[in-house]
Amino acid sequence: MQQQPISARQEWRAGFTVPLAAALGYATSVIHIYGLGAYIKPISDTFGWSVTQTTSGLTIATLIQAVLSIPIGILVDRVGPRLLGVIGVLLTVTAFALLGTATGSQANWYLLWIVMACATLPVQATIWTSAVASRFEASRGLALALTLCGASVAAALFPYLGTRLIAAYGWQNAFAIQALIWGAVAFPVILLFFRHSRDIKHPQDAPVPVEKALEGTGFLEGLRSTIYLRLLIASLLFTFTIIALVVHFLPILQAGGIDAIRASEIAALIGLFSIAGRLGTGLLLDRFRASWVGAAVFLLPVAGCMLLVGFGSSTMAAMLAAALIGLTLGAEIDVIVYLTTKHFGLKSFGALYGGLLAALSIGTATGPLGAARVFDEFGSYDNFLWLTVSFMVASSLALVSLPKPAFGAK
Numbered sequence: 001m002q003q004q005p006i007s008a009r010q011e012w013r014a015g016f017t018v019p020l021a022a023a024l025g026y027a028t029s030v031i032h033i034y035g036l037g038a039y040i041k042p043i044s045d046t047f048g049w050s051v052t053q054t055t056s057g058l059t060i061a062t063l064i065q066a067v068l069s070i071p072i073g074i075l076v077d078r079v080g081p082r083l084l085g086v087i088g089v090l091l092t093v094t095a096f097a098l099l100g101t102a103t104g105s106q107a108n109w110y111l112l113w114i115v116m117a118c119a120t121l122p123v124q125a126t127i128w129t130s131a132v133a134s135r136f137e138a139s140r141g142l143a144l145a146l147t148l149c150g151a152s153v154a155a156a157l158f159p160y161l162g163t164r165l166i167a168a169y170g171w172q173n174a175f176a177i178q179a180l181i182w183g184a185v186a187f188p189v190i191l192l193f194f195r196h197s198r199d200i201k202h203p204q205d206a207p208v209p210v211e212k213a214l215e216g217t218g219f220l221e222g223l224r225s226t227i228y229l230r231l232l233i234a235s236l237l238f239t240f241t242i243i244a245l246v247v248h249f250l251p252i253l254q255a256g257g258i259d260a261i262r263a264s265e266i267a268a269l270i271g272l273f274s275i276a277g278r279l280g281t282g283l284l285l286d287r288f289r290a291s292w293v294g295a296a297v298f299l300l301p302v303a304g305c306m307l308l309v310g311f312g313s314s315t316m317a318a319m320l321a322a323a324l325i326g327l328t329l330g331a332e333i334d335v336i337v338y339l340t341t342k343h344f345g346l347k348s349f350g351a352l353y354g355g356l357l358a359a360l361s362i363g364t365a366t367g368p369l370g371a372a373r374v375f376d377e378f379g380s381y382d383n384f385l386w387l388t389v390s391f392m393v394a395s396s397l398a399l400v401s402l403p404k405p406a407f408g409a410k
Contacts, residue, residue: 008139008286015135017193019146022128024186025194026150028089029123031096031182032061032116033243033364034154034271037250038162038264039099042171047104051251052372057099057113058247062365064117065124066358073126073354074219080196081127088122089190093183095119100175125360126353129337133346134197141290141338145282148334149275155246155329156271163264217406219348223355227343227402232359234398235336238298239363241388242332244371245301245325246270252381256313266318273326281331285338294335295400300328302392305385333360335399342405 036058044054076084095116102109128147136143158178165174222228245252249270253263277297284293304324311317340353374384 008142011136011139011143018135018195019132019143021190021192021194022085022132022147023150023153025085025089025123025190026125026128026147027154028092028150028182028186029120029125029128030151030154031092031158031179032099032120033058034151034246035096035158035162035178036368037247037267038159038166039171039175040247040251041254041260042166043102046171047102049106050372050376052369052376053106053109055247055368055372057109057116059365059369060110061113061117061120062361064114065121066361066365068121069124069126069358069361070351070354072121072124073350073352073357076126076130076350076354077348080198081131082195084122085127085131085194086187086191088120088127089183089187091119092116092123093179093186097176097179100172102172124354124357125333125337126350126357128194129333129353130346130350131194131196133337133341133349139286140341141285141334142279142282144337145278145285145334148337149278151333152271152274152278152326152329154271155274155326156268159250160264160268163260215345215347215407217344217347217352219351222344222348222352225343228352228355230398230402231336231339231343231356234294234298234395235356235359236363237391237395237398238332239360240367240370241363241391242301242325242329242367243364244367244384245305245388246329247368248371248375248381249322249325251375252308253318255375255381256308256318258313258315258318262315263318266315266322269319269322270326270329273323274329277327277329277331278334280327281334285334290335290338290342290405291399291402294331294339295396297328297331297335298392298396298399300324302389305388305392309382309385336360339399339402339405342407343402345407 040051040054043049044051098115099112102112129144132143132147133140161178162174165177169177249267250260250263253266254260281293281297301324304321307317307321336356337353340356341349344352371381371384375381
């Protein structure tokens, strides 16, 4: 007898806690990325460092993650994501707290970021998205969107929380306090509710059968695909620019004359609008051609960058730019993850997405450093904003050129 199609309602009834737990895990994985912006100026002022020197730690961490993304993905495919996620959350918040012990030595700063990089390996996006994709098929777009809203929460909360804690306790103590607060929120939920389909003892509790959740293209076959190459290009160009915009958004506004507290309040809009962007994109992905949806939303920051170049001192223009950047920030990984599952299936998802995550990590590593270098060289972020415009257009074209997927109707 042919199995009845699985409904979205069945999937959510059986596993609604999984995307929620995964969202907290994903927020944890980016605490050092979205949380750094509030600390850049205080650290630079304390040690007499340039913005490039302060930001270089993030570059080191993300390059290490890029190198090890595929091995971590292979490990996820073999042992499952639960154990990695539970342990990784504890390691990550501990490593973030240790950043507050920086001594002013550049070598010490690099060492702390190497520790940060190793701690975050078990909480990469592959861990959280693989579990969610295994539990959802009919509503995979929305489930992944909810999961990746964790980064939206991080983008909204971490800069504001860091700014307030720094003002009250100094930046050294703020690292530890922020880590403690977030660990207390995220760890219990992940421990109780984060489970892949293979972790379920009773098959009737998982609407998506394990064998169906693990069908797909082999790793080497996927690597040889031109589709995979286009996803790599889109991932690299997009992340290079969007992460740099988020990390440097407070300094960009401050360079335009907006004070630090007001800038942090405006920056929080990025996170808030990214929630709408993620959920809206997730709904669209379940209904329309995913490559076209992605190509459209990847163009939104173009207008935001033009606003920052032309009206950088205007609070209203900055708020609108934050909204546009946030809407796209809410879509980037959602689109890449969704397209990967639909073009290649889930058999080797961890390894294949690990390769894409390497491109995302390289973009994350080099983008903030590139923006810092431009500012140090020219005393302005304008040239980097124009570079962002060109990269966004190129990544959009890479997505719109994709064919129909092999493991989905759209």
